[in-house]
Amino acid sequence: MQESVTEFRQLNLADTLLSALETMGFVAPTPIQAASIPLLLTGTDALGKAQTGTGKTAAFSLPLLNKLDLDQRKPQAIVMAPTRELAIQVAAEIKVLGQNIKGLKVLEIYGGASIVDQMRALKSGAHIVVGTPGRVKDLISRDRLHLDEVHTFVLDEADEMLKMGFVDDVTWIMEQAPETAQRVLFSATMPPIVKEIVDRFLRDPARIDVAGENRTVSKVEQQFWVVKGVEKDEAMMRLLETEDTDASIVFVRTRQDTERLADWLSARGFKAAALHGDIPQSLRERTVEHIKRGVIDILVATDVVARGLDVPRITHVFNYDIPFDVESYIHRIGRTGRAGRNGKAILLVRTNQIRMLRTIERVTKSSMEEIQLPMRDVVAEARLSRLGQELEAQKEEASLESFVELVEKLQESIEVDAATLAAMLLKRQQGNRPLFYKGPDPMVAAIEREKQRRDRRRDDGDRGDRGDRGERRERRTYNTADWDTYQLQVGREQGVQVKDIVGAIANELGLNKDSIGAIKLAPEHTYVQLPKKMTSEVVSQLKKLRIRQKETQAVVVEDDVLREHRRGSRDGNRDGNRGGYRGNREGNGGREGGRARREGERRFDRNRGGDHRGSYRGERNHGNSNGNSGDRRRTERSSKPRSEA
Template identity: 45%
Template sequence: MSSPSESFAQLALSAPILRALEDVGYESPSPIQAECIPHLLEGHDLIGQAQTGTGKTAAFALPLLNNIDLSKKTPQLLVLAPTRELAIQVAEAFQSYARHMKGFHVLPVYGGQGMDSQLRQLKRGVHVVVGTPGRVMDHLRRKTMSLAGLKALVLDEADEMLKMGFIDDVEWILEQTPDSRQIALFSATMPDVIRKVANRYLKSPKTVKIKSESTTVDTIDQKYWQVSGLHKLDALTRILEVEEFDAAIIFVRTKNATAELAQKLEARGYASAALSGDVTQALRERTITQLKKKVIDIIVATDVAARGLDVPRISHVINYDIPYDTEAYVHRIGRTGRAGRKGTAILFAAPRETRMLRAIERATNKKIERMQLPSIEAVSNKRVTEFKQQIIDTIESEDLTFFNEVLMQIETEQNISPNDVAAALTFLLQKERPLMPKAQAVPKARKERDRAANSTDRPREKRPAPGSLGKARRLKRHPEVEMARYRIEVGKIHEASPGDIVGAIANEAEIDSQYIGDIKLYDEFSTVDLPADMPADIFQLLKKARVRQQALAISVTKDGAFGSKGGPRGGDKKRKFADKKEGGRSKSLGKEKFVNKRAGSKSRKPKSKGRISLSK
């Protein structure tokens, strides 16, 4: 085989996939990607032995996506994963890499998820299925999923499937696949049972083994902060205010993000510059020189742009975006703590990125401690201390004769004490950067027990106080319908849109969109106005529906009709939607009034654009 490629463009991947890689910030293949992609593109079976965090998902997803025929809407690729969390993660990776492949559909299938929604999407047509062995077996036995057109099958984390007792299920599934299919088996270890499976089902496989080396970083203090969605910039600003740093390098994934974040930091008073693969060599050298000479204190960079960067004054490395693999992380934090000096590395990690966090701990042979976000009081104390020092430095270094005369005039003419004049000047001076900043709503992740490494739970907000979410409004077109305000656990941090929410409700519960009222998006949840007397079966469907891979988990707000836990109150669980006639008497509208009739309906549910979510 030829030497590993230095760029994805050298790997014969299609133009849409290369565009997607540029979008998500992949600049060069990791070792496992560089070795696996050519083999899989050529149609070989493959055994890949590598740890989590080496970039193995892209190693099989990219080449196998390259071979997908979008005109055929039957499963062409099946990926088996040991857990629902990994299945969702892999499915999201496929969707990300296929973002420019028009009409592409991927479906994650796993236990605990409603079978009905999976059946609808399978009927609609999918190109890739990612699932746990048990649920895949269910579909095959029910004949709700056909593997007749299967081109390739991936066994991801095969050793974990063995540990969890799935190996018999895996072999049963393998027996249902066409003889012509391509197989890629990935496993961190190679127990005898896994080796026997490989020998039995794989045909002359190529073998790629990536050695995972632990790197000790004793001179670097590593810590992480639990990301809270849209509040990353506020959190970063607080950290920069309180941390005693000389210079910092902040890592992001994409070249666009380098410019955007550097501009935002400049606007907040930090001397910053962007460094990406697009900058010229002359500009790169000028930026590094400015950092060395303390003209700027912060560089926002991508992995490739920071290669070879050696500036002794870099005391902090901040991983604003978590890296795609552990090797990149080790390279990143290596920009500090050099030549025996102490350094600090801070990692921003979302709850769903816990697996990568654990992989990084293994790679660095060191536990990464969770940090607390600096309090408003800490920020205020730091600003006051700096302000005092600025006053002292100014008194010692500047001629203040003229200014003393002006202050004496104010004191004499207005009969104002020197202290009050100084306080007023301090107030005017600190307007742009208040010495007592207002508390910002940066939500903290809930305190909880240590989770399994594959957890994808997210921090939840405290439930709002009664009355805080308002009351439902009546529909203009149907003022006779009694409405209630519901809370759903999907919001801005999940990149949800009102159209996504309408689509989920219209598709999953078959409620016609004309009966879906106001939708308000908050950071971590949203509210939606729906008919007040929804039957229990409809309510349960909506609880399980998903938007952007997040369950709606619908409940009624405390301003709504049923109380905070949601669902119909006692009595007939199949009660009909009701509205009140003039005079307060109710008439039954019947469930069928709200049901989307499909044929001839003018529903405003959005057209499918190939998202993974159960509703489009």
């Protein structure tokens, strides 16, 4: 059936529906539509496995509309969706598909809106009800939503619905369903909890599986940028200004970040707004309407509230934060490239998130192109070009004559020529988005550092014999006087680990492993040794360094808070304290002793009960052969930096 159906006219649909599809420009059904519509028209229970963007809303909506009895005032179909936004979107699509059906009433019901208004609408009659499980259950319990005439129940995005905690509500509603009603379930994945609902409520369902034919992914150009050189906020600004966008969605993980980033972009002249679950429903609906009408161009949103959002203007999806799972990524990029349209998705990814990126590529069977962030000069040129286009459009306006007179008056009053006055006005115009930059672009240094790292890795691979390793080990030995100790205002209480410190310094400052000395974690701060001979540019980057999205506010500490040398003390290091990131790898028992120490240190690091954890490797009195733990603790306490005392 799927392969033989090439046009909607081959399906047994009413002329009113076919004319609506033709008006919308749809001639050929998608695979999920070609497979589902003939089955659903027969009244068979069905289980459809289809991801977002495959056209599944029309797949179940067209059969519903085809079977309606317009003379019946009670609901004949209940469609349940996991979120308010998706319920609104599904209802809107059903209305568009049924635009030629006179007297059609489609009602959306969900929490956050007036239940009194919804009860009043039900009383006046509705043919199809689209809602969230909680509100549907509430209205059934109040005896305002009657199911005795319902012939079809649809669960859309069932996996998301059940994952969000609607299991009990969905189960209760399905228990109230008339025995003769058709049950239809669509889901992108089939976890056990969905399978339980299927086994319990669907009767010998027809199975439709087109999950591997997701057209959204194939229609969306996917790119990624590895975060380096600049903060992600500035990266977003550069991308938004140089990409050929109409409207965009920027996905972040937390509600707080939606507000922060939207405010940051708005302060720089972008038409941006936040969208998250704490925003009142009326404001959320108004925000979505604003992006549809062009009042705003950028939505900064969390995953849940953007589900089902279908705005034709959205050409770009920016993943400011990488999602936790592949399904969320597919849902995100599904906000563009819908219904045959092309779109673009750009992911901002940190170096420690590359593995998740590769997982997304593997599961979606797609390949992402790595891109470089536009340089500041390119951004400035884009701003100037946009300003020129705006001025070009205004130069023929008749109202400019009065402003010409103002220019002449201003020239006389402040005694400047026309060119200087124009320059002054341009400076005001630029606001927080400069038309040109002064000083070097930090991205240039970042790209050069990346090139140097790759060259070093290649050279190290070429010299990888034992003798060369010995030479490199010799070069790593520095005098303690060559180091400065910096205090970073992040520590264990912020969830920071030594690997975060090392990764941030290596990636953001371009320092190699030989240029990172001892590291000591404390609850609220961290001490790290770095070379005294760092360039002013690197020191400047260090002061701006962020670790786990927190400013480090690095400052040099004058006191000797880190007594451990990078390679261990040359005077013998009486207590064998390894202290920092590198520590002493030689002596004190040779290879076997070193292995024993490392094993002891790993056990030590897992003891999360007290502040005596101290440095990265931990502190051990290896000279104590009887392993007395009390002596060890006294030794550790005695070596604490003064700021922890």
